[in-house]
């Protein structure tokens with residue numbers, strides 16, 4: 743029972759073989775992946791594994807905080823494992839190896855009011871080159 747499986751159970755979702763397999767895929771990949779990437783790996787393991795079902799499972803894992811969405815500004819949807827859980831935080835993405843890490847929110851009080859708006863929500867995603875890639879000189 744890993745921490746991700748615990749989160750799934752705590753959210754009141756069933757820990758199905760597919761959900762377990764999806765979590766395993768992301769642990770092994772250690773980077774973000776598209777629904778299609780997950781579907782390709784999953785369909786080798788499960789018979790009758792459709793892309794819509796994979797989407798539904800991925801979205802349910804986002805809802806319980808096991809996965810986070812990663813924006814790449816193309817038309818695909820990308821997901822990554824999220825360790826930080828339900829408290830407000832953001833993600834930083836490595837442009838070289840596609841690894842995603844949790845980062846805390848730096849906005850604080852300055853984002854509570856903008857142009858007369860009382861701000862209730864915001865989204866933020868940072869990208870760059872991770873420490874391992876910078877050392878490896880691959881970037």
Ligand SMILES: [Zn+2]
Nearest residue numbers: 836839872875
């Ligand atoms: Zn990297």
Ligand SMILES: [Zn+2]
Nearest residue numbers: 831847848849
């Ligand atoms: Zn924030």
